[in-house]
Amino acid sequence: MPTDANPRPTIYDVAQRAGVSKSLVSLVLRGSDHVSPARREAVEAAIEELGYRPSRAAAALASQRTRTVGVLIDDFHNPWFVELLAGLRSVLDPARYTASVADLQLEAATGSNPVEGFLAQHVDALVVAAEPAPGTLDGVDVPMVVAGMRELGLPDDGADVVAGDDELGARLATKHLLGLGHRRIGHLTGRSGPGAHRRRGYEAAMRDAGLEPAVTGEAGGTSEADGYAAACALLDARPETTAIVAGNDVMAVGALAALRERGLAAPADVSVVGHDDSPLAAYRFLGLTSVDGHSREVGAAAARALLARLDHPDAPPHRELLEPSLVVRHSTGPVRDASR
Amino acid sequence: MPTDANPRPTIYDVAQRAGVSKSLVSLVLRGSDHVSPARREAVEAAIEELGYRPSRAAAALASQRTRTVGVLIDDFHNPWFVELLAGLRSVLDPARYTASVADLQLEAATGSNPVEGFLAQHVDALVVAAEPAPGTLDGVDVPMVVAGMRELGLPDDGADVVAGDDELGARLATKHLLGLGHRRIGHLTGRSGPGAHRRRGYEAAMRDAGLEPAVTGEAGGTSEADGYAAACALLDARPETTAIVAGNDVMAVGALAALRERGLAAPADVSVVGHDDSPLAAYRFLGLTSVDGHSREVGAAAARALLARLDHPDAPPHRELLEPSLVVRHSTGPVRDASR
DNA sequence: GGTGCGATTTGGAGCGCTCCAAAGAAGCGT
DNA sequence: ACGCTTCTTTGGAGCGCTCCAAATCGCACC
Incomplete structure (x- = not known):
């Protein structure tokens, strides 16, 4: 049970409590495998006892990476994108990446430029699942995968593409x-x-x-x-x-x-x-x-492609088309009267 | 036209270019009104020329505030929440706050605790528009407004409430x-x-x-x-x-x-x-x-309540119920045969 | 018992910004 | 012209973490 109310514990507090250096704590936090089991446990215990929560801001500032990927969708009202997002998150989450989503419709309504927003946020990568205003994607220099669309309007650079066929x-x-x-x-x-x-x-x-x-x-x-x-x-x-x-x-x-x-x-x-x-x-x-x-699968595949791109920045572009399937319900049936 | 490819400009670069101190740049960035028009313009010009983008991470770290509010919704598949979010953003955006949204359904599927996520993100406040697992909201010490629901399960602390009637x-x-x-x-x-x-x-x-x-x-x-x-x-x-x-x-x-x-x-x-x-x-x-x-209005009102709470942390709790209206279409009509 | 080497661990120097105390400028009254 | 007030502007000291080079440890081997 952490004693609350005192200023939020930092990596130093954890280090002190665990009897190690702050650097070791940082190592544990980042999941390094060069840490002895004993120390790791001590650190983890201290984290638990103190109720310590790492500061993303500090980590981002120091590492120059946010572990955040910007996701550009068209409209949250469209369940297709909701599913896509679910697929995306199913692989981004385990990889410790956070998704930051922008809805083009909403963004347009509030007059803000979503891509600009992502850049301000310093996202590590972009998933583009909707076509933004022309030119918006121009100066972007982070890895980018196009999801659910086979191509972008103008910039036909060899971006990775994952979509349904x-x-x-x-x-x-x-x-x-x-x-x-x-x-x-x-x-x-x-x-x-x-x-x-x-x-x-x-x-x-x-x-x-x-x-x-x-x-x-x-x-x-x-x-x-x-x-x-x-x-x-x-x-x-x-x-x-x-x-x-x-x-x-x-x-x-x-x-x-x-x-x-x-x-x-x-x-x-x-x-x-x-x-x-x-x-x-x-x-x-x-x-x-x-x-x-299969938008969910498209999302998952897009996320995998993104992770791969992050690992190998200059691998050849990846293009993947998923096979759709037909779900037959009761709005279709045999022709009744071909002569009508 | 910024000369790209060199490391991303910082507040210092802007300061130098504008011939002022970094502190002045910071003031302009934060919209202080204690800056002379001349300097302000110079700074703004330099920002523009350099293509400077402030680092949120650094700002968050230094100010201990993220200007981010966590929004807990139940399910993005439900348009009600999409509208609520739109309303929320319509007020949060102009106030320079960012919304970070968690979808309970999705979160549950990936096994993560949304509130924990918000805390890790160090959000400045929370909008609770769906009922999270019992106990999850317990240790939370940031301002919180309940939106779209008239009350939370357990913690009947005097949280602000904005909902439809x-x-x-x-x-x-x-x-x-x-x-x-x-x-x-x-x-x-x-x-x-x-x-x-x-x-x-x-x-x-x-x-x-x-x-x-x-x-x-x-x-x-x-x-x-x-x-x-x-x-x-x-x-x-x-x-x-x-x-x-x-x-x-x-x-x-x-x-x-x-x-x-x-x-x-x-x-x-x-x-x-x-x-x-x-x-x-x-x-x-x-x-x-x-x-x-009127979920959109509920969202907007909730955001306003939140902003007010942020300004006056110990104002009395705010409760607001918005009046709904009936939209008559053609699924209703006069009784045809009362005897059936 | 000394030497060497890989495996762990550590201190230090920032990352880019905010905020405070204090300096500088400008305007005012006399 | 001078002292004082008010408005602007500025340097400095962090915020909490990462990452690197260097220190320390452990232990096999001669």
Whole structure:
């Protein structure tokens, strides 16, 4: 039981109590293996007894490393990033690294520059999982891995990249529908990182089947409202559509609304596939068939890549694409009436 | 244009370039108003030219304050907390404070103790928006405000509290249904911070109307699955139910599934009200009438309370309950057939 | 018993900033 | 012009830790 209220114990207090030098305590703290078991135990006991907590600030100042990695995500409202973060932390934590997260949407709202913030924080590395304003990443000289996106806008330096194979994912989704007998399959897209790849995967699968792709939503975003709008456009332009591949789950939910408005039901009249396999997709009331991009695994792999980069600053760039899988629920089914 | 590649400039470099002492630079950095405009400008110019970035670590070490506040939330998957955080930051940012967020769910998964983490980080204050494991908050001696919950489990020390008035919210929801002519109104609850208050509000409103409350889900959680289960229990026990007040939005979505399974529709057969007004509620396909607890405002108010506490450490405890409002969408409507 | 060598342990010199006491400048009244 | 007050500005002494070179220890070997 530490006697509280006195100034917070320092490394010196621990050293004194353990009967060793402050340097030895520092060694123990940093997990050096050049410390005799006896001393180590003594130090650990002293730490425990004193309730000692190392000062990160002092350690950072002295070592010029913060053991913090900046993580740039797009929006905490999007569960995809929450999962990515969970994966990231699952490997960063054991490696004694702390994640400092910035949410682009939030950051934009408060008018601050997230990358600037990371730099001010002197992060040791960066995980870029969302595209920041052009130019923001320019002067950055810390190791950087791109996660969940296949590339950054401009700086095509050989940064490490770990992402889900969105193209394959969309292909999977489209093939699933083709397998159910659908031929009139439309795609709802939107401007956004993964958007282009997903769309491309859909188009490729359609062409492979000798069908002509039908894409709407190119001009819009990727929200529920955008999905609704794109679905309306699609259904109005091609009422014969029997299946829809949406750019993501919320767009798929938007599509559901467009269908209902037109007296159509999923999957009876039109099948709908989402993308991301968010919690949303799993709700019974929706039961969306969705492409699982394994964002948690992407996060974990990105963190591993980062750690590797930190160890070998000039290893060749690492590129890794994880294979997505399709989670079939009940928003998709066989074509009922191919003639509609 | 800074000449890069040389070691990161320090306060001394800035001082030299501006022709002043390092102390003056420090004053400018900290926004002192005892600096002549001329010098201030000179310093600012030098900072700009050198691309100088203050070292937080050094500042923290020297000042013994990190200007960081720890924020404890339950789960980033829950948009309620995301909004709370946005509100928090909207006030903390301008005050030059940084938020360090820990997600209880995530923290539990990685086996780390979030509060311990904050302490190791030497945060200046804590915002507690979720209930941590019992005992975790015991030794904490930094200022603390409870946000979004009306009280903590054990330590009923006079901590500052800012929360939404959940009881009033549930009352609002119930009254809305009563106003639509409903009499057979059930409530879906669950163990959780706000759960008890919401339930109490519902019960009070029912009793005020001379009706008997019907609550299910006491034993469960507050997820979509729990909502589904509670709704099933309710509908099976009282098939005559014409309206449901759910503990939160995802539970409401669970209820929707239970209704559909029984061939009932909302609002035609049964009206459903959610709580939290999450993005989910606004999706066209769901269009949930929901109680908006204004979590963003709660966050902002909590941050203001925190700042005030930091300024006046021994002011009397501050308690603030924000008034919720009801957002009416299309999951609620007048009773169709009161006899069903 | 002395020597040598690797394994441990230690003192010292900062890391970049804050904050205090004290010095310097400037303005004022007489 | 002088003494005094008020406003600015400055040097110095740390904050708690890391890391390096050097000291010490232990012990095998001759």
